Amino acid sequence: MSLFICPICKAPLERAGSVYRCPEGHSYDIAKEGYTYLLPPNQKHSSAPGDDKGMAAARRAFLSKGYYQPLLDALCHLAVSHTGTAPAVLDAGCGEGYYTAGICQALENAGKHPRMAGTDISKFILRAAAKRKTDAEFAVASSYHLPLADQSLDLLIDCFSPLALGEFQRLLRPGGIFLYVVPAADHLWELKQILYDTPYPNEEKETPYDGFSYEAIIPVNGTITLPSRTDIQNLFQMTPYFWKTPKEGSQRLAELETLVTKIAFRIHVFRRCGNF
Ligand SMILES: [Zn+2]
DSSP states (O other): OOSBBOTTTOOBOEEETTEEEOTTSOEEEBOTTSEEEOOOTTSOSSSOOSSOHHHHHHHHHHHHTTTTHHHHHHHHHHHHHTOOSSOEEEEETOTTSHHHHHHHHHHHHTTOOOEEEEEESOHHHHHHHHTSSOSOEEEEOOTTSOSBOTTOEEEEEEESSOOOHHHHHHHEEEEEEEEEEEEOTTTTHHHHHHHOSSOOOOOOOOOOOTTEEEEEEEEEEEEEEEOSHHHHHHHHHHSGGGGTOOHHHHHHHHTOSOEEEEEEEEEEEEEEOSOO
16 A cells, blocks of 8 residues: 555555556556656646756765765664654655665664655656665655645655645654754855855754654764765755855856865754644
8 A cells, every 4th residue: 555645536545557546546657767746636747846857967966975874874763763663654855765765775674664655846856766776655746735644654754845834744643753854054064165255054943843842953964075076066056055156156166176065964853742
């Protein structure tokens, strides 16, 4: 049984060969790469919203070199220690599936039997995710209209993706865990020093969200060395700065052949309250 439900009638979907089908007879083709479209009926999927092809390739190339491995390791540790033997897990806004596949594998390595799904609004980036060798299933879907049933999740992960609080509240069962990854104050500080005359640290917030209680904030810090222009540009393309850096800044970066920079993340660990 899939974690996904029919976006039209909300009934559970069952996978049969290269389609998902609900009992009402609605069916959704699975692309040869292994993902499907589960957007609500009023949302077209021709406009290709979300990250584009070049961005997807840059992220994939950068992450595959292990630069953010410390974050993946921390997420795997939290996922394993906060779930039972057969957890239902969603990576919302999963991108090219680096964390989805890694966490799924970690849960399996721990002897668990996860049902794991990843969703993203960009088909280009999700196509890369679905090509990964993983037991996770992938669907093109909006984080604001997720094709999953109420209280169906034991664990939900949001790694640098939009915070769709209403949907996350709906999907997590009471006691379920929400891992929300955000950049810390000095994340990529040395990169920003090259891009901007006056770089600003990221704002760090501790926001109590309705329906959730704080369990912990886990810091993940490190230093990475990028030995080539390609790696530097791939990292740059993954950041929001790519779209808003003045020309002189991007030129300074383009001339760099190596870059040593801090990476710093905070994993906010929330528990879904039981009294609702
Ligand atoms: Zn249906």
